[in-house]
Amino acid sequence: MRIETERLILRPWEERDRAPLAAMLGDPHVMRFYTHPRSRAEADGWFDKMVADLATGITRLAAERKDDGALLGLVGLAAIEFEIPTAPATEVGWVLGSSYWGKGYAPEAAKACLDYAFTTLHLPEVVAFTTHQNLPSQRVMEKIGMRRDPSADFDHPRIPEGHPLRPHVLYRITNPRPA
Numbered sequence: 001m002r003i004e005t006e007r008l009i010l011r012p013w014e015e016r017d018r019a020p021l022a023a024m025l026g027d028p029h030v031m032r033f034y035t036h037p038r039s040r041a042e043a044d045g046w047f048d049k050m051v052a053d054l055a056t057g058i059t060r061l062a063a064e065r066k067d068d069g070a071l072l073g074l075v076g077l078a079a080i081e082f083e084i085p086t087a088p089a090t091e092v093g094w095v096l097g098s099s100y101w102g103k104g105y106a107p108e109a110a111k112a113c114l115d116y117a118f119t120t121l122h123l124p125e126v127v128a129f130t131t132h133q134n135l136p137s138q139r140v141m142e143k144i145g146m147r148r149d150p151s152a153d154f155d156h157p158r159i160p161e162g163h164p165l166r167p168h169v170l171y172r173i174t175n176p177r178p179a
């Protein structure tokens with residue numbers, strides 16, 4: 001599985017990506033809208049899950065910059081595996097290292113993932129969600145043509161009750177070329 005855009009290659013994970021991915025997921029600034037920066041063991045868990053999910057065609061991929069081969073972060077699809085009002089559904093998501101923010105890489109990569117979801121996988125719809133405070137991520141959702149559905153806002157079931165990051169917003173986009 002490989003997706004190419006003007007500036008990026010989205011490709012399967014390789015062992016050499018483990019350490020740089022763990023550095024990103026362990027960075028408190030990158031992870032400020034998550035409950036906590038991930039430990040090395042937790043980051044390895046994310047890595048292993050993404051590798052295992054590759055066989056399904058629905059996974060986060062390594063986002064690499066064509067110019068210099070830099071690993072920018074993770075971008076891609078995921079099956080939602082916990083109870084939210086819209087489940088079952090497929091989600092598009094992203095995490096980039098902070099030195100790569102502000103250059104439109106996440107929307108470029110995510111748009112290509114939506115095209116893949118609609119034209120190759122023929123999914124009827126893709127959703128995205130994040131905590132209320134995560135405005136950068138919501139901007140990415142808007143830039144790739146997703147629209148917020150306030151009726152689908154939800155409390156993230158894996159974040160403790162009362163935690164400020166628990167309330168989430170949900171964005172949707174439907175397949176313009178349904179099967």
Ligand SMILES: CC(C)(COP(=O)(O)OP(=O)(O)OC[C@H]1O[C@@H](n2cnc3c(N)ncnc32)[C@H](O)[C@@H]1OP(=O)(O)O)[C@@H](O)C(=O)NCCC(=O)NCCS
Nearest residue numbers: 030033094095096101102103104105106129130136137139
């Ligand atoms: C969300 C994220 C992927 C954005 O990626 P990106 O490639 O920078 O996207 P863009 O360049 O299109 O910028 C999107 C928005 O991010 C914000 N942004 C850009 N550069 C930024 C910076 N250096 N610092 C903080 N926010 C910034 C702006 O609000 C921007 O919107 P604008 O273009 O209307 O000004 C990136 O911020 C990130 O990885 N964040 C941490 C992980 C995360 O929250 N993931 C989402 C979980 S649901």
